[in-house]
Amino acid sequence: MASATKLPLLEFKAGRCFRTTGTDTVKPDPTKGLVYLEEEDGLMHFFWKNRTSGEIEDDLILFPGDAELVAVPQCTTGRVVMLQFKSSSQKLFYWLQEVSTARDQIILQHVNSLIHSQEDEEEEYLDEDAAMGDVEAAPASESVSAIAPSAAFAPAAPVSTSTTNPTSTASAGAAAAGGSSLTAQQMDQLRHLLGGLQVPQTAQRSNLRLDHILTPGAVAPLLNNPEICAALFPHLPESSERTPEEIQAIVRTPQFSQALVSLSTALESGQLGPLLRQFGLGPNAGNGVEGFLSAIQEQAKKDKK
Amino acid sequence: MSDTGNWCLIESDPGVFTGLIKGIGVQGLQVEEIYSIDKETLEDLKPVHGLIFLFKWQGRDPASATNQAPIEYENPDVFFAQQVITNACATQAILSILLNSRTIELGEELTNFKAFVSDFPAEIKGHAISNSEVIRAVHNSFSRSDPFINEMSDPTSKEKEDLFHFIAYTPINGCLYELDGLQEGPRNHGPAPGDSWLEKVGPIIQERMARYEGGEIRFNLMAVVDDRIKVYQEKVATHEEQLKALQEKEGPEAGAWLKGEIENLRGDIVKEEGKREKQARENKLRRHNFIPLIYEILKGLAQEEGRLEGLVEEGRTRAKAETESAKQRKAASAAAGGGSEDVDMYE
Numbered sequence: 001m002a003s004a005t006k007l008p009l010l011e012f013k014a015g016r017c018f019r020t021t022g023t024d025t026v027k028p029d030p031t032k033g034l035v036y037l038e039e040e041d042g043l044m045h046f047f048w049k050n051r052t053s054g055e056i057e058d059d060l061i062l063f064p065g066d067a068e069l070v071a072v073p074q075c076t077t078g079r080v081v082m083l084q085f086k087s088s089s090q091k092l093f094y095w096l097q098e099v100s101t102a103r104d105q106i107i108l109q110h111v112n113s114l115i116h117s118q119e120d121e122e123e124e125y126l127d128e129d130a131a132m133g134d135v136e137a138a139p140a141s142e143s144v145s146a147i148a149p150s151a152a153f154a155p156a157a158p159v160s161t162s163t164t165n166p167t168s169t170a171s172a173g174a175a176a177a178g179g180s181s182l183t184a185q186q187m188d189q190l191r192h193l194l195g196g197l198q199v200p201q202t203a204q205r206s207n208l209r210l211d212h213i214l215t216p217g218a219v220a221p222l223l224n225n226p227e228i229c230a231a232l233f234p235h236l237p238e239s240s241e242r243t244p245e246e247i248q249a250i251v252r253t254p255q256f257s258q259a260l261v262s263l264s265t266a267l268e269s270g271q272l273g274p275l276l277r278q279f280g281l282g283p284n285a286g287n288g289v290e291g292f293l294s295a296i297q298e299q300a301k302k303d304k305k
Numbered sequence: 306m307s308d309t310g311n312w313c314l315i316e317s318d319p320g321v322f323t324g325l326i327k328g329i330g331v332q333g334l335q336v337e338e339i340y341s342i343d344k345e346t347l348e349d350l351k352p353v354h355g356l357i358f359l360f361k362w363q364g365r366d367p368a369s370a371t372n373q374a375p376i377e378y379e380n381p382d383v384f385f386a387q388q389v390i391t392n393a394c395a396t397q398a399i400l401s402i403l404l405n406s407r408t409i410e411l412g413e414e415l416t417n418f419k420a421f422v423s424d425f426p427a428e429i430k431g432h433a434i435s436n437s438e439v440i441r442a443v444h445n446s447f448s449r450s451d452p453f454i455n456e457m458s459d460p461t462s463k464e465k466e467d468l469f470h471f472i473a474y475t476p477i478n479g480c481l482y483e484l485d486g487l488q489e490g491p492r493n494h495g496p497a498p499g500d501s502w503l504e505k506v507g508p509i510i511q512e513r514m515a516r517y518e519g520g521e522i523r524f525n526l527m528a529v530v531d532d533r534i535k536v537y538q539e540k541v542a543t544h545e546e547q548l549k550a551l552q553e554k555e556g557p558e559a560g561a562w563l564k565g566e567i568e569n570l571r572g573d574i575v576k577e578e579g580k581r582e583k584q585a586r587e588n589k590l591r592r593h594n595f596i597p598l599i600y601e602i603l604k605g606l607a608q609e610e611g612r613l614e615g616l617v618e619e620g621r622t623r624a625k626a627e628t629e630s631a632k633q634r635k636a637a638s639a640a641a642g643g644g645s646e647d648v649d650m651y652e
Contacts (some may be wrong), residue, residue: 017555207628210599212620213613219602222612226603235598237589250598255587260593280602295615300607 008047009114011036012107015081016058017093018049019294026072026080028095035094035113037062044115046083062078062115069111071104078104096256208289209264211257219251311440312392313448314563317359319446319526320584322399328443330401330412333532342507350530353503354409355402355476358510359395359525374492380492383477384419386430388486388591393435400434401473401484402529411628414439423520447591469559474510476502485494534581537574541567622641 014035017026032051037044046067048058060067066087074081079101083092096104205285222228233242242247250256266272267289276285276292285295315321318454322336333352339346347353377383384404388397403409404419411419418440422433434440473484479503497505514524530536544567553559606613 079499138502208617208621208624210603212623212627214599214602215614218606218616218619221604222602222609225605225609230602231605232598232601235595235601237593239586239589250590251602253587254588255590255593256595259593263596263599275596277341293613295601296603297607300604301612303608 008036008038010107010110012096012235013051013097014048014095018093019093028080028092033057033094037111056075060092063087064207067115069108069115071108071277077101081108141180161206209261210289211264213293214251214260216252220248262291312390312435314448315392315395315444315534317395317527318587319527320587321591322357322395323584324529324588325396325443326345326399326403328446329440330414331409331411333535334409334529336590337528337530337533339528342510344504344507347507347528347593348546350528351500351503352408352531353500354406354529354531356473356510357395357398357402357507357527357529358474359527360470372501374494376490377493378486378490380491381423383482383484383491384423384430384486386434386486387427387489389428389431393444394486395440397431397486398433398471398473398484399535399591401486402475405475405477405482405484415510425486432488458581470544472595475504477497481509482624485630487518529632533577534574537570537577541570541574544570550651619625 005091012035013031013033015031015033017028019026034051035047035048036047036049038047039045044064046058046060046061046062047056048253049056060083067083069081070092071078071295072082072249079096081094083094084090096107098104124268145216211280229244229247236242236246236250240250267286270286270288272286277283279285279296279299281292281299284291286292313326319336319338323334326334326336336357337350339350339356342356384401386397386401388394400415403415404409418433418437422430425433470485470487475482475484476497477491479496479498481497483493483494483496494505494509510526548560548563548567551563551635603613606616
């Protein structure tokens with residue numbers, strides 16, 4: 001077989017994504033991995049190696065022009081890529097784990113040019129190889145996958161019904177607060193990744209937002225309860241009167257609706273775990289609007305007991 | 306244009322813009338939204354220092370095709386800054402008007418800024434705006450309080466990055482200028498002495514709107530004008546003097562018309578005061594962090610047996626209906642060759 005000293009033509013850090021059975025949705029697997037291309041016996045091999053165990057788990061032979069690595073258009077961050085074959089319907093999904101997104105495009109181009117012109121001399125790639133060197137030189141990613149619990153990725157999965165998966169408890173934010181050493185940049189990456197991982201044709205998000213629930217009509221009856229009003233007063237803007245009428249007026253403002261919409265967006269992004277802990281909510285609260293609501297309900301039940 | 310730095314999105318709202326102008330130390334001005342550019346509307350608002358034309362558009366600016374007023378590359382009398390960061394565009398439009406005015410009292414901060422950048426080329430002027438701590442701090446003080454809003458795309462505009470743009474129209478040295486931060490320089494629309502630029506600008510803006518017709522564009526026109534209450538008060542004072550003179554000549558019953566005018570102006574002042582109060586309140590609400598309030602309301606609902614469950618059920622139905630109708634609208638607008646959803650935010 002190939003000599004041990006042989007250098008890969010190209011490598012980049014990437015994890016794998018797997019299709020959730022029965023859906024068109026892919027979920028990223030948090031395992032750290034490395035994709036690399038090597039020529040063996042005149043054939044181009046596409047490898048995926050588990051960076052934790054060191055085991056090669058994917059080994060595919062790519063024939064010139066038969067395969068293509070493309071960004072998944074439904075992934076808004078562009079970090080989920082798909083290796084597709086012209087001669088078969090096989091598709092393999094990966095998510096880029098390089099710290100910097102700056103070279104994502106170059107990686108794709110480079111892989112594709114290797115696949116398309118395997119006969120070409122290597123000099124042609126010298127320039128790009130230099131660029132790739134940069135990527136490798138970037139601060140070694142104890143990349144996003146460093147936050148081990150796979151549940152951390154759960155919010156990314158499009159929820160097909162209106163109830164969230166009760167086992168996917170840890171939100172990204174909560175995981176970060178739980179002592180893992182994520183840098184802000186990695187958090188950002190994760191956040192982008194979480195935001196971008198849906199394949200919309202079949203994924204039916206509930207699209208439930210807090211402004212669908214907290215309509216002025218829904219809040220009004222609550223304001224007959226002086227105890228609840230007293231709990232709400234401290235959270236009104238300073239200059240506001242402390243009256244039920246004022247609360248009702250505020251609930252009708254576009255600014256309040258806007259706040260409901262943006263909080264919903266933030267909840268869906270799964271990044272609010274630490275913030276929500278301030279309210280004594282369970283870890284599930286960071287898991288989308290539905291998770292937030294059910295955490296509040298659980299809390300209320302507990303309080304009653 | 307890509308470096309949004311720490312510039313937050315702010316709402317395109319006359320109350321926000323008025324607050325912004327005050328915040329950077331310029332007194333005696335306010336911003337009014339105008340819904341038509343007919344002569345009467347503008348006449349009523351005089352003196353007008355400039356117009357800000359904001360719009361959202363997709364694709365190329367058809368204006369660059371033909372029929373353009375010439376660009377003046379080197380005119381030391383015109384302050385022109387190229388737009389280097391998108392989120393600052395509203396602020397930049399306002400500055401284009403303020404810094405080109407011969408009559409507005411700029412205040413210390415802006416006077417210094419103007420002197421500092423006066424010799425810079427247009428692009429560096431744009432960078433100077435984006436790097437100004439004071440301007441940025443004021444701009445950002447009008448952003449929404451939510452700590453996370455910058456980092457995420459608006460859910461309603463997820464599919465397409467909305468593009469916003471502004472153009473300022475203002476008279477400089479007796480000519481009407483178009484200051485567009487995406488152009489290479491200011492465009493001179495020709496001589497327009499005194500207030501006549503207001504008549505000249507109407508057809509120019511209308512023609513511009515017409516060129517976009519059918520392309521799903523949202524327009525927004527704002528005027529930078531003198532403090533309305535001060536204007537009204539001065540008019541009242543003048544009318545009262547006239548009335549006094551008239552009554553001395555013709556007796557206490559004379560001048561019914563003037564009395565009526567004064568009455569009307571007092572009414573306008575009350576209206577304006579009410580409007581300001583409302584704007585001040587809105588600005589406070591914009592800055593308020595509503596998360597604790599939202600949490601407490603939801604908690605209150607959850608404590609009352611079954612209330613929250615019921616509301617969530619209703620909410621789901623509402624969300625579903627909304628998704629459905631959005632789909633239909635999208636299909637309809639795709640059929641019509643249109644674009645994306647309405648978003649009431651400007652950069």
